[in-house]
Amino acid sequence: MKYSYYPGCSLEKNARSYHVSTMAIAKSLGIEFVEVEDWNCCGATEYISIEKVPAYALVTRNLALAAEQNGSTNLVAPCSACYLNLKKADHYLGENVDLRQKIDLALEAGGLSYQPGSLNVQHLLEIIAVDIGYEEIEAQVKRPLFNLRVAPYYGCLVPRPAAMGSFDDPEHPTSLDNILKRLGATVIDFPLKAQCCGGHMTQISEETALELLRRLLKNAADYKADMIATLCPMCQLNLDAYQDAVNAHFGTDYKIPIVYFTQLMGLAFGLPADELGFGSEIVSARPALEKITLEEPKPARTRERGKKKTDLPLPTRPEEG
Amino acid sequence: MTHTVTSRPPTLFDNVIAETPGKALNLHACLQCGTCAGSCPSGPDMDHSPRAIFAMLDAGMDDEVLNSNTPWFCVSCYYCMVRCPQEIPITDIMYTLKRLAIKEGYYQEDKAPEFSETFCDFVEHNGRSFELGIAMRYHLRYHPLGAFKMAAGMGLHLFRKGRMDLTPSRIKNVSQLKSILNKAKELGGAA
Ligand code: SF4
Ligand code: SF4
Numbered sequence: 001m002k003y004s005y006y007p008g009c010s011l012e013k014n015a016r017s018y019h020v021s022t023m024a025i026a027k028s029l030g031i032e033f034v035e036v037e038d039w040n041c042c043g044a045t046e047y048i049s050i051e052k053v054p055a056y057a058l059v060t061r062n063l064a065l066a067a068e069q070n071g072s073t074n075l076v077a078p079c080s081a082c083y084l085n086l087k088k089a090d091h092y093l094g095e096n097v098d099l100r101q102k103i104d105l106a107l108e109a110g111g112l113s114y115q116p117g118s119l120n121v122q123h124l125l126e127i128i129a130v131d132i133g134y135e136e137i138e139a140q141v142k143r144p145l146f147n148l149r150v151a152p153y154y155g156c157l158v159p160r161p162a163a164m165g166s167f168d169d170p171e172h173p174t175s176l177d178n179i180l181k182r183l184g185a186t187v188i189d190f191p192l193k194a195q196c197c198g199g200h201m202t203q204i205s206e207e208t209a210l211e212l213l214r215r216l217l218k219n220a221a222d223y224k225a226d227m228i229a230t231l232c233p234m235c236q237l238n239l240d241a242y243q244d245a246v247n248a249h250f251g252t253d254y255k256i257p258i259v260y261f262t263q264l265m266g267l268a269f270g271l272p273a274d275e276l277g278f279g280s281e282i283v284s285a286r287p288a289l290e291k292i293t294l295e296e297p298k299p300a301r302t303r304e305r306g307k308k309k310t311d312l313p314l315p316t317r318p319e320e321g
Numbered sequence: 322m323t324h325t326v327t328s329r330p331p332t333l334f335d336n337v338i339a340e341t342p343g344k345a346l347n348l349h350a351c352l353q354c355g356t357c358a359g360s361c362p363s364g365p366d367m368d369h370s371p372r373a374i375f376a377m378l379d380a381g382m383d384d385e386v387l388n389s390n391t392p393w394f395c396v397s398c399y400y401c402m403v404r405c406p407q408e409i410p411i412t413d414i415m416y417t418l419k420r421l422a423i424k425e426g427y428y429q430e431d432k433a434p435e436f437s438e439t440f441c442d443f444v445e446h447n448g449r450s451f452e453l454g455i456a457m458r459y460h461l462r463y464h465p466l467g468a469f470k471m472a473a474g475m476g477l478h479l480f481r482k483g484r485m486d487l488t489p490s491r492i493k494n495v496s497q498l499k500s501i502l503n504k505a506k507e508l509g510g511a512a
Contacts, residue, residue, distance in 0.1 A: 009450045014484045038493045040448040045397050046440035049419040052340060053509025054502050058444070061501055092342040099342055102508040109504035110497040160399035163343070163408065170403040196362050196398035203436055208366050208394065241479060280482045 001131060004071040004119075005033035006062060008082035009041050010233035015079070017277020018233060021262035022078055022124060024276055028140050028269045029132050034071030036062060042085040045200055056099060057106040059089040063121075064107055064114040078124040078262075080157035080232035087121040091164045123158050125231050125261070126167045129175035137182045142270030144184025147293040150264070151190040151225035152176040153216070155235045159194050170194070176261055180229060183268035186297065188223040192216055197235040202242055213238055213246050217254040226288040227257045229264055236260065240282045257285035333383040333421070341417045343410035350407045351375045357401035357411050363394040371401055371411055374418070387427040392418040393434075445502055448492030 011019040026033055039062050047055040063086060066075045077083040093100045094116035107113055128137070154173045162170040173194055180187045195216065198209030216239065220228050230236045240258040247253055258281060266276040267289070278285055331339070338345045351372075358370030369377065369389050377386050395415040402412050423434055444450050479485040492498065 012449070012490060014479070016484065040492050040498055041444045041450040043444065044440065044450065046437040047444065048416045049434070049437045050423060050441050051506065051509055052342075052417075052420060054505040057501050057505035058498075061498060096342045102505065105508060106501050106505035110501040112497075112501070156396075156398040156400075161402045161410075161412065163402070163410075170399075196396050196400075199396045199398075200436065201363075201394075201396055205366065205394065208363060208396075212362055212396070244478075280484060282478050282482060 001030065001127075002032045002034065002072045002074075003122075003127065004066045004069070004073075004075045005035045006039055006042075006066065006075060006077045006082060006086065007035065008039075008077060008079040008233075010079050010237075014237060015233035015260075017263060017280045018078055018236070018260045020275070020277040021260055021266045024271050025128075025262055025265045025269060028266075028271070029128075029136065031127070031132070033076070034069075036066045036071070036075075037069055039065060042079075042082045044081050044085075048085075053099070053102050053106065056089050056093070056103050059085045060093065060103050060107060060114050061110065061112060062086065063090060063119055064112040067114055067118050068112070073119055074127070075119045075121050076124055076127055077121070078231070079234075080123065080155055081234060083121065083123040084157040084161075087164055090116055090119060090121055123231070125158055125175060125179075128265075129179060130167050134178055134182050137179060137265070141183055141268045143268055143292075144296070145180075145264060145268050145292055146184050146296050147291055148185045148288065149188050149224055149226045150180050150185045151188050151220040151223065151228045152180055152193055152261075153190065153228050153230050153235060153239075154194045155230070155232050156194065156196050156199075158231060176229065176231065179261065180264065183264060184296070185264065185268075188220070188225050190219060190223065190225070192219040197232075197238040199234060199238075202238055206245070207249075209238065210242065210246050210249050213242055214250050214252070217243065217246060217252070217256055220256055221254055225256065226291055227259055227285060229261045230258055231261055236281075243283055255283055257281055257283045257288050259285050332381060333386060334378045334381070336421060337378060337414060337417050340420065341410060341413050343413050344408055345410055345414065345417075347407050347409045348375065348378075348414065351379070351409060352407060354406060356404050356406065357409075360400040360404050361395075362398055362400070363396055366394045367391045371395075371415070375409075386418065387422045387425055392416070392422070445499070446495070447490070448495050448498050449490050 007019055040058065043055050043058045047058055075086065077086055093103055154176060159166060159168055159173045160170045168175045171194060177187045192215060196212055197216065198212040201209035228239060236258050243254055263276045263278060267273060338348055353372060353376060355372045358364060358372040361371060364370055367390060369391050371391065374386055374389060374391050392415040397412055399412050402410060405411060440450060476485060
């Protein structure tokens with residue numbers, strides 16, 4: 001399968017391990033990624049806060065390049081913010097005539113054009129869970145992640161907003177859970193799986209962000225997760241690089257490694273850890289990875305119901321006499 | 322009874338709707354149910370909840386709305402948007418409120434517009450961003466103490482791990498991008 005690939009600025013450096021591991025598993029899964037040539041920044045959540053038309057023009061230049069270069073009509077972004085910006089621009093341009101006309105003129109000034117709807121913008125998680133599918137993922141597993149307890153973390157921008165169509169539930173997504181289960185990992189219950197990591201608040205109002213991060217880390221720790229699997233460079237950066245700050249601020253002692261789900265896929269596919277970008281996380285993943293066993297953990301025994309009725313502290317009728 | 326539409330100057334309420342892509346017209350149908358307020362992770366830091374902001378907009382409290390820290394504390398989590406029974410594009414309205422506040426010269430003392438502006442300047446000149454470098458520049462320009470904290474703390478960690486760029490990358494066709502953005506600015510007005 002062939003896809004146009006929009007890496008986005010984070011994957012160039014900060015989230016290099018996400019890029020590297022994505023390329024590595026693509027090979028195993030028979031996916032061909034063709035990078036959009038000369039792509040520019042999507043504007044993250046900043047540009048749209050300042051000026052609307054330039055913000056949409058900035059994003060749409062990428063759509064125009066991807067469509068023109070003709071790698072594939074499916075455009076994939078691994079970063080949640082890039083994905084949402086690209087998808088949103090395509091959607092709103094198709095819906096809003098005034099905006100569309102302005103963007104057409106702006107692109108024309110650069111010798112480009114874009115017809116809304118001509119690309120299908122997808123997040124990496126979507127193509128892996130839906131286009132490739134769980135069966136194929138399981139078929140590639142050579143070294144199952146037995147005994148590794150993983151918290152599946154989706155964040156905001158992949159499950160939501162749902163108005164433009166989403167491949168997963170906006171409040172209780174399950175695609176990442178399913179992928180991790182197929183890899184042999186123990187997927188913990190993670191009620192905050194689709195809550196916010198604080199986004200750019202780590203730069204603007206650290207306290208706001210630290211509280212959001214603390215909740216996520218506590219949730220993972222309460223359910224005894226060995227690591228948190230993410231699908232977004234911003235979530236990874238916030239949870240990983242600010243974990244120290246959370247500990248200092250709240251007097252906690254969390255040491256939960258934050259890895260990309262693609263790194264775990266690569267590991268389960270039998271690829272060597274150093275080819276998957278492991279080691280660039282600040283909270284080391286090594287102790288957690290050493291927990292992986294060759295034996296499948298025994299399923300937790302379910303208690304037989306109704307056997308020992310006397311165990312319940314039921315009030316007893318006073319003896320007559 | 323027939324309604325006649327009298328011409329009146331557009332209110333902030335009208336401007337917000339006009340400047341927001343998507344189903345912003347639904348804002349007229351806000352139920353004041355508070356679902357957005359109850360879903361908002363930034364609620365405790367906001368001086369008015371999203372629901373309150375919409376009531377204030379409707380009441381014509383334009384100054385209070387534009388002065389409010391509410392949109393600046395929005396983390397774009399989109400919970401309100403998927404839960405709003407009237408399908409109001411709340412998150413997009415928050416972005417519009419930020420732009421209108423900047424345009425009208427409100428909220429200049431805050432860090433958030435400065436951060437966004439540093440980011441945009443950078444992208445306009447290079448076509449690429451490098452988040453940590455931008456964070457650093459922004460701190461250096463506006464909050465030197467923050468820059469120091471960042472450099473000594475997690476900045477150093479990230480640098481050691483090879484995750485922090487000191488020099489940004491640049492796209493090949495910066496001039497094309499500039500022509501596009503200049504034209505867009507000309508067409509877009511300030512908001
Ligand atoms: S959830 Fe929607 S309808 Fe309810 S108060 Fe918020 S904006 Fe209004
Ligand atoms: S998108 Fe913004 S306003 Fe809506 S719930 Fe999230 S933080 Fe609050």
